[in-house]
Amino acid sequence: MLDLGSRSYPIHIGKGLLDRSDLLRSAIKGRSAVIVSNETVAPFYLHRIRPHLQDLRLGEVILADGEQHKTLATVDAIYTALLEGQFDRNATLIALGGGVIGDITGFAAATYQRGIDFIQVPTTLLSQVDSSVGGKTGVNHPLGKNMIGAFHQPRAVIIDTDTLSTLPDRELSAGIAEVIKYGLLGDPDFFSWLENNMEALLDREPDALAFAIRRSCQDKADIVAADEREQGRRALLNLGHTFGHAIETGLGYGCWLHGEAVACGMLMAARLSVDLGWLEPLAVERIESLVRRAGLPTEPPAALGAARLRALMSVDKKVIDGALRLVLLRGIGQAVVTADYDSSLLDRMLERALAA
Amino acid sequence: MLDLGSRSYPIHIGKGLLDRSDLLRSAIKGRSAVIVSNETVAPFYLHRIRPHLQDLRLGEVILADGEQHKTLATVDAIYTALLEGQFDRNATLIALGGGVIGDITGFAAATYQRGIDFIQVPTTLLSQVDSSVGGKTGVNHPLGKNMIGAFHQPRAVIIDTDTLSTLPDRELSAGIAEVIKYGLLGDPDFFSWLENNMEALLDREPDALAFAIRRSCQDKADIVAADEREQGRRALLNLGHTFGHAIETGLGYGCWLHGEAVACGMLMAARLSVDLGWLEPLAVERIESLVRRAGLPTEPPAALGAARLRALMSVDKKVIDGALRLVLLRGIGQAVVTADYDSSLLDRMLERALAA
Numbered sequence: 001m002l003d004l005g006s007r008s009y010p011i012h013i014g015k016g017l018l019d020r021s022d023l024l025r026s027a028i029k030g031r032s033a034v035i036v037s038n039e040t041v042a043p044f045y046l047h048r049i050r051p052h053l054q055d056l057r058l059g060e061v062i063l064a065d066g067e068q069h070k071t072l073a074t075v076d077a078i079y080t081a082l083l084e085g086q087f088d089r090n091a092t093l094i095a096l097g098g099g100v101i102g103d104i105t106g107f108a109a110a111t112y113q114r115g116i117d118f119i120q121v122p123t124t125l126l127s128q129v130d131s132s133v134g135g136k137t138g139v140n141h142p143l144g145k146n147m148i149g150a151f152h153q154p155r156a157v158i159i160d161t162d163t164l165s166t167l168p169d170r171e172l173s174a175g176i177a178e179v180i181k182y183g184l185l186g187d188p189d190f191f192s193w194l195e196n197n198m199e200a201l202l203d204r205e206p207d208a209l210a211f212a213i214r215r216s217c218q219d220k221a222d223i224v225a226a227d228e229r230e231q232g233r234r235a236l237l238n239l240g241h242t243f244g245h246a247i248e249t250g251l252g253y254g255c256w257l258h259g260e261a262v263a264c265g266m267l268m269a270a271r272l273s274v275d276l277g278w279l280e281p282l283a284v285e286r287i288e289s290l291v292r293r294a295g296l297p298t299e300p301p302a303a304l305g306a307a308r309l310r311a312l313m314s315v316d317k318k319v320i321d322g323a324l325r326l327v328l329l330r331g332i333g334q335a336v337v338t339a340d341y342d343s344s345l346l347d348r349m350l351e352r353a354l355a356a
Numbered sequence: 357m358l359d360l361g362s363r364s365y366p367i368h369i370g371k372g373l374l375d376r377s378d379l380l381r382s383a384i385k386g387r388s389a390v391i392v393s394n395e396t397v398a399p400f401y402l403h404r405i406r407p408h409l410q411d412l413r414l415g416e417v418i419l420a421d422g423e424q425h426k427t428l429a430t431v432d433a434i435y436t437a438l439l440e441g442q443f444d445r446n447a448t449l450i451a452l453g454g455g456v457i458g459d460i461t462g463f464a465a466a467t468y469q470r471g472i473d474f475i476q477v478p479t480t481l482l483s484q485v486d487s488s489v490g491g492k493t494g495v496n497h498p499l500g501k502n503m504i505g506a507f508h509q510p511r512a513v514i515i516d517t518d519t520l521s522t523l524p525d526r527e528l529s530a531g532i533a534e535v536i537k538y539g540l541l542g543d544p545d546f547f548s549w550l551e552n553n554m555e556a557l558l559d560r561e562p563d564a565l566a567f568a569i570r571r572s573c574q575d576k577a578d579i580v581a582a583d584e585r586e587q588g589r590r591a592l593l594n595l596g597h598t599f600g601h602a603i604e605t606g607l608g609y610g611c612w613l614h615g616e617a618v619a620c621g622m623l624m625a626a627r628l629s630v631d632l633g634w635l636e637p638l639a640v641e642r643i644e645s646l647v648r649r650a651g652l653p654t655e656p657p658a659a660l661g662a663a664r665l666r667a668l669m670s671v672d673k674k675v676i677d678g679a680l681r682l683v684l685l686r687g688i689g690q691a692v693v694t695a696d697y698d699s700s701l702l703d704r705m706l707e708r709a710l711a712a
Contacts, residue, residue, distance in 0.1 A: 031677045072432055076497075083499035083671060090677050111467065114494060114505040115585075138470060141432075143439035149470040150506060229471075315439060320446050321387045 002133060002221040004228055007153045011133060011221065013214050015206065017160040018045060018121070021052035027119050027156035030090030034059035034082060036105040037096040041065075041123050044166050045096060049121065059085045063101070067254045070100045070139045072148060078108040089113040092155070098124035098171075099131040099258065103146075106137030110152035120154045123163040125175025125209075126259050129182075129216035132157045134224040134237075144315045145245045151229060159217075161210050169202075173295040174259025176201060177240075177266075179212050180290055182219040184266060185239045188333030190215050195286070198293045235337040239327040240265030243300070246312035250304045256297070263296035268353060273329040275345045283332050299353065306350040358489060358577040360584055363509045367489060367573050369566065373516040374401060374477070377408035383475050383512035386446030390415035390438060392461040393452040397421075397479050400522050401452060405477065415441045419457070423610045426456045426495045428504060434464040445469040448511070454480035454527075455487040455614065459502075462493030466508035476510045479519040481531025481565075482615050485538075485572035488513045490580040490593075500671045501601045507585060515573075517566050525558075529651040530615025532557060533596075533622075535568050536646055538575040540622060541595045544689030546571050551642070554649045591693045595683040596622030599656070602668035606660045612653070619652035624709060629685040631701045639688050655709065662706040 001010050012023050033056050037046055042062050050058070061081045063069060082091070095105035095118060102120050109118035120132035138149020164172065179201075183191030193211075194201075200208035220237065227234040243265030248256060270287050273279035288298055300309065314324060323339040326346075330336055357366050368379050389412050393402055398418050406414070417437045419425060438447070451461035451474060458476050465474035476488035494505020520528065535557075539547030549567075550557075556564035576593065583590040599621030604612060626643050629635035644654055656665065670680060679695040682702075686692055 072428060076428055079497055079504055080499065083497060083503060086671055088677065107467075111463075111494075111504055111506055113503060114492065114507055136470065138467075141435055141439060143436065147439060147469060148435055148467055150467055151470055315442055320444060322444075 002153075003225045004153060007135075009154055009156050011157040011159070011217050013159045013161065013210065013217065015161055015210075017158050018048040018162070023156065023158050024049060024052050024094070024119065024121075027117075028056070028092045029117060029155075030088075030092060032057040032059070032087055032091040033094055034061060034085070034087055034091060035094045035096055036061045036063065036078065036101060036108070038063045038065040038101055041097040041101070045123060045163065049094070049096065057087075059087060063104070067100055067140070067248075067258070068252075070104055072139055072141075074104055075108050075111070075139055078104070079112060082108075082112055089116050091116055093118040094121060095119065095132075095154075096121045096123065097127075098122065099127040102127050102131050103137055103149075104139055106135075106152055106154065107139055107149055110137050110150040115152065117155050118152070120157045122157070122159060124167055124171055125164055125213070126171065126178055126257075128159045128213050129175060130178040130220070132159070133217055133220050135228070145249050147315075159213060161206060161213065164204060164209060169295070171257065171259075172202070172204070174257040176294045177259035177263035177291070177296050179216050180287075180294065181237075181239050181262065181266060182216045184287065184329070184332060185236045185327070185335035186223075186333055187215070187219050188331075190219070191290075191332050195290055198290065202295070232337075235325070236327055236335045238337075239335050240267075240269055242313055242324070242326055243268040243309075246309050247300055247304065249312050250308055251301060256301075260297050263291045263294070264298065264300055267291060267298055268300065268349065269327060270329055271353070272326070272341075272346055272349045275349055276328070276341055279329045279331065283329070286332065302354050304354060306347070306354040309354060310347065310350055358509075359581045360509060363491075365510055365512050367513040367515070367577065369515045369517065369570050369573065371517050371562065371566075373514050374404040374519070379512065379514050380405060380408050380450070380475065380477075383473075384412070384448045385473060385511075386448060388413035388415070388443055388447040389450055390417060390441070390443055390447060391450045391452055392417045392419065392434060392457060392464070394419045394421040394457055397453040397457070401479060401519065405450070405452065413443075415443060419460070423456055423496070423604075423614070424608075426460055428495055428497075430460055431464050431467070431495055434460070435468060438464075438468055445472050447472055449474040450477060451475065451488075451510075452477045452479065453483075454478065455483040458483050458487050459493055459505075460495060462491075462508055462510065463495055463505055466493050466506040471508065473511050474508070476513040478513070478515060480523055480527055481520055481569070482527065482534055482613075484515045484569050485531060486534040486576070488515070489573055489576050491584070501605050503671075515569060517562060517569065520560060520565060525651070527613065527615075528558070528560070530613040532650045533615035533619035533647070533652050535572050536643075536650065537593075537595050537618065537622060538572045540643065540685070540688060541592045541683070541691035542579075542689055543571070543575050544687075546575070547646075547688050551646055554646065558651070588693075591681070592683055592691045595691050596620075596625055598669055598680070598682055599624040599665075602665050603656055603660065605668050606664055607657060612657075616653050619647045619650070620654065620656055623647060623654055624656065624705065625683060626685050627709070628682070628697070628702055628705045631705055632684070632697055635685045635687065639685070642688065658710050660710060662703070662710040665710060666703065666706055
């Protein structure tokens, strides 16, 4: 349960939950629903949830797969489908897919007729541990990632761990990046657990996956409940993201997976923290080792160039009145949000990293 | 003051308020602002507020004038301008213009970087008494008016009654339509005052205008404070709007002014209320007389056809699970929201009205 007063909602995690019609139905208030999914996910799972909704007026919108479709134009296509199907403000959208589907569908729900209900049914590890919980929705703009969006909480999050069986290895690793993030930013015991259980996660051992998802969602829910609108502590969740978004934007959406960029971004944040004298070099070695074992990149793409990466970072949402706030580390499990650092050390770190 | 807890904001009404830098500045928290206006309004008033903002980083976005530009594409153009100008989430948007500018700017503010501050500086009577207060923002979709949007409250509303001196007569009348609405839906004394003072309003007597604006804003603020998200009583504010939106959509945005369509829609609601036996015929005569004296249309455009108007009404946001809720009248100053009426009488009224 994510506790947000009247906007609280349950987060269900377990095996075979897609077959549980009660979880889905208890989160639907009206008499109509529209499933939004993509061409990759729909063939696997759409037929699993459709039977639960037979007595509702049901619509389906199947989008092309990929971050490059996370645009305002795709949201507009959803509006059109909803209007053509005469779905009103009591309709519920169901996001069935990864983070891109969840973000797009959530934003469509936030802005269709000034806000309708939606449910998250995330089918990738990344979306299960990150984007499906917390109510951040949105799409990309050609000039910056996630620059268009709204806070809009789902009515429920339903995580069926079985869906990970069809997830490509590369996407599993990308999800593990965000799992590592929770350990790194505020949960040192979890970080140690990951050091001891990385192979089990990569082997998709059900108990290990379930534990990692539950712990990640709990860590995230605690932070979001304390700071829903990111006035303060919630910004810690952006560890690695300012660097990561710049990498994603610079390469063009879809080249690197989000989790890959975040993993690399976390390491860049850690290295800058060492340069600032805030973090022991030994900690970076532990982080780098874990990131590498997870099959994730440890260096940014050199072709991007330090100057371009720096410029891309300066349009980040974490820029407040011109100062670039970063999430940096004082230790493993001890992240801080700050604009109070020597920015020449940031420039130097970028030059070093991108000369590699 | 509109009392919404932590989202409360002041509504300033008076002569010469555009020259008061304190009103604008006290509502701006960051160090940058972007004025959004249009080609018609900017030449008159932009230079009046620009001097108050000289120590801020200031951007200006000047849009084409007209309801036909109230689209997602225009909002996207604002995002682009904000990103190109590197305006961050501490920037404040200032909507300088009529309802279209306020709605577009408010929606851009609601969705840029998941929500930034904005200020309403409405320059038409319609926007001063209606759209600038209450936090409804949004744009049109080709398949329906205001179908894309969000609730997002401004930080302040600054109404300078002097701006009405440049307003064309037709737009003044369109604004009076919404003023009449407040009397009709819940303020019978105000309705009587309007019957006694319509000529003073049309002659733009400053005291009469100021009284009508203040009373309208107060009536609206009372309703919104009780029901910010339109779960109940706020829907009364849609009196005349379901009919009106259908007329606007059917004719193409921009043919009839919004207020003209609402005036005609209020009369249609009143006539249906008489047909249902809920309202005295004498009341309709009073309403029709007042609407006519205000220079507003009393009949829908016959060319539209009853069937098409009925179809357009059925995509209205007031449709809940298939039932079309309407705002109808039990008396002057006594509106009700209901889906519990004989819909064959609605069809018959439309056929009568559109055969004229």
